[in-house]
Amino acid sequence: MVISDPKSGLTMAIAVAMTESALFSPAMPLVSPNGYFAWKKLPKKLEANANGARINALLDSMRASSPTRRPTDTEDHNSWILHHPSALSMFEEIMRASQGKQIVVFLDYDGTLSPIVEDPDRAFITTEMREAVRDVAKLFPTAIVSGRCRAKVYSFVRLSELYYAGSHGMDIKGPAKGHTHRKGNQTVLCQPAREFLPMIDEVYKALMEKVKCIPGAKVENNKFCLSVHYRCVEEKKWGELGDQVKMVINDYPQLRLTQGRKVLEIRPTIKWDKGNALEFLLEALGYAESNDVLPVYIGDDRTDEDAFRVLRERGQGLGILVSKFPKETNASYSLKEPSEASYEVPTTFGGVEEVVRIKALAYRVV
Template identity: 25%
Template sequence: MQFASAAAEGRYAALVRAAADSVIGLDFDGTLAPIVDDPERAHIHPDAADVLVALAGQVRAVAVVTGRPARQALDLGGLEELADAVHAAGKDLYVFGQYGNERWSSAQRRIVSPRPPAGLASFERELPQVLRAADAADAWVEAKGLAVAVHTRRLADPEAAFQRLEGPVGDLARAHHLVVEPGRSVLEVRSPGMHKGQAVDALVSELGAGGFLYAGDDLGDVEAFEAVATHGQTGLATLLVAVSSSEQQALVERADVVVAGPDEVLDLLRELTADAAARRA
């Protein structure tokens, strides 16, 4: 593991000391699951379940915080089966879907979700015209219930299409009092006011966390990083892990540790598990 600074190495050591009271927050796509051209075919890394069950034995709780609908993350990640193993060890697994708008846990096996935002249906009806005008009519539009995502990854030139769409999609979203969350070859339109940082705040408050590690790879994780850093200023042991890619570098300068993908995320979590267990031995 390579730390961004000596201070970051010190934060890791503090997190190891606070491991038993710590929460581990993980994005799904790009962090636990490799990025693929078809998001519906994304699956959690094959080693993730074993790593997370072992980690859960050393920490307060594990949480998946994703822009995906909670049900989709549960299915693609096999997270309900994983939750059985975590819960059997006396620990909890949480899933926060759609940037925290949806919530599921191993203790309460149901998804708690608000109503879709006003204006989303109208936005979706008007979107095809915007796509045609931007020469991106074949972009994949994913209806997520509480949000609409426009994916350009399947197009011939994903980056050029993304750039053509960012302005017009943003204008249409604002006309319906919605916000746009740009990501890796995707523009997600949803209601304002809810973001991953609020999921972090909820976990810290409700669980009385003494530490928090958060790992993510995209712009949607910025608020989570900011929330963790804010709690760190009040004494919480923290570690911020950025998954770097050629598409997105927004988190790298904020991170204590930079890794290259899900393989290295899991290596880091294995190391944390081993160090925490050794300290308790």
Template identity: 40%
Template sequence: MIQKREALEIPSALNQLNELKAQFQGKTPAIFLDYDGCLTPIVQRPEMAVLTDDMRLALQELATVTKVAVVSGRDRQNVAELVQLDNLYYAGSHGFDITGPGGMASEPGGAKAALSALDKADTMLQEKLRQVEGSQVERKRYAIAVHYRNVADDQVETVRKAVDEVLDSMPELKIGLGKKIYELKPNIDWHKGKAVMWLMEELGLSKGNYIPLYIGDDITDEDAFVELQGQGIGILVGEHDDKTAATYRLESVDEVRVFLEDLTDTIKKINHG
């Protein structure tokens, strides 16, 4: 049974570090993280979300002691270019496009079939929203993000209506919700949670010696938190507009960095224990 609670009801991962680590039970945590809102603060425009040197170093150090994957709604190539570390795994487009060390490259989930529908939807949305000031239609390989963070409140309904009209005409696509964003995605049963479990299997981490730990901030990360209930650990950063299936929380990107640095030390002790 899936448990969901208000974000403020769940304990802080930093305040309850010993309790959290007790759940490892001698297993090494494999780390999965969202990019925006976890590794960098949410910003007005996606291209402004730049990783700090301190955060990059924390990720690099962590990846020397365990498997680390960035699981993002961004295009895989885009998030890899932002992180700039070749010892990490990258799952872009909510896990439809995955690469990693040793030449790993896969597109699980079967999204290729929806590419022509995404092309058509992109053209339609650009046309419908051309007059809506502040709106941004961002085409990714396997999704279209319609940003309304900079749209006047009385125009948000116009944006939603345009998205609904396009979706009504295209059964190959479905909506995904995020922070000030509507996303059009392939209408396929695949999401961040399934991508995490695919990676656990693919990397040979499902044999009992690893435990998955997922850090995310958005409604799209809830799929991963739900998937991990009972078999891993979910940590919500900040809060979003809904209840969460995560078990712990962190307040900010700074707290994420502190937590990752501590994890590196903990895993070194597990590995040498």
């Protein structure tokens, strides 16, 4: 193995995913009659919505989700690393433990494959990163799981061989014909919130009208959910923005308000998130009942915690948090933002030895 930059992270995470690893004891498998996803099992219970929260509580929450970054206390950082070791530093141990598992790779988009940028429409993936993902997808089923609209993510990545789960997993579609993996179903499509589309469109128009007077605010239609970005909004205007968003959402009890990194998310109240998307894809691929699968999920955002939690509950899989700063997480491993690097990683897939060369550019996640 050739590592040009020992401090790099994200690309090594992909390299970690490309070793057939047996890291954890498998949990009880999901029940999957007849080998396909049972639609009657879709969770119907509605979650409690956040419409009753006070505006000042929302403002406090907005600040908490977008803290001013200060140097982390060394002792606190070391304690956090002890519980969430670097996937890079544990790489040799992971390789020694790896044997006989089918890897399935799940990747967040913003902040993981692309930089966090002020304009969400310009969160482009580099050619080098695209090639790295393409190389991984040649060997293992690979999915992009994002809060973005599925079509938007595809327009950024432009790899037809991937599975795409947009709208926080509420819009899932499999690869183009000819790219389906050997155990996968012929067609993969999941849209559990389809009935909410007219409501989402209505709320989108209302939000566009409400926030147009707040400089820097941007409303993004992600098809099955909405995002209100405030990264470019002055902090003194956050309260006003939160007020306007709540005024709209209060009229729609079937929608709930959640938060990410300088973004407010409006979603249907169905119990469906990135963790459900992960489980759906494993089932669609034919691995829900398999003890020989290793799901690997790499992400950086609060919404990725649902997927990390599922991996912990399964007792089967590898969750990797991409973060420069210690924070509470369900991930097992951590990675700092990477820097430009090139690897030659020997790997085995289907009994064929080959060298996979991965090139990726790193971005600073702010």
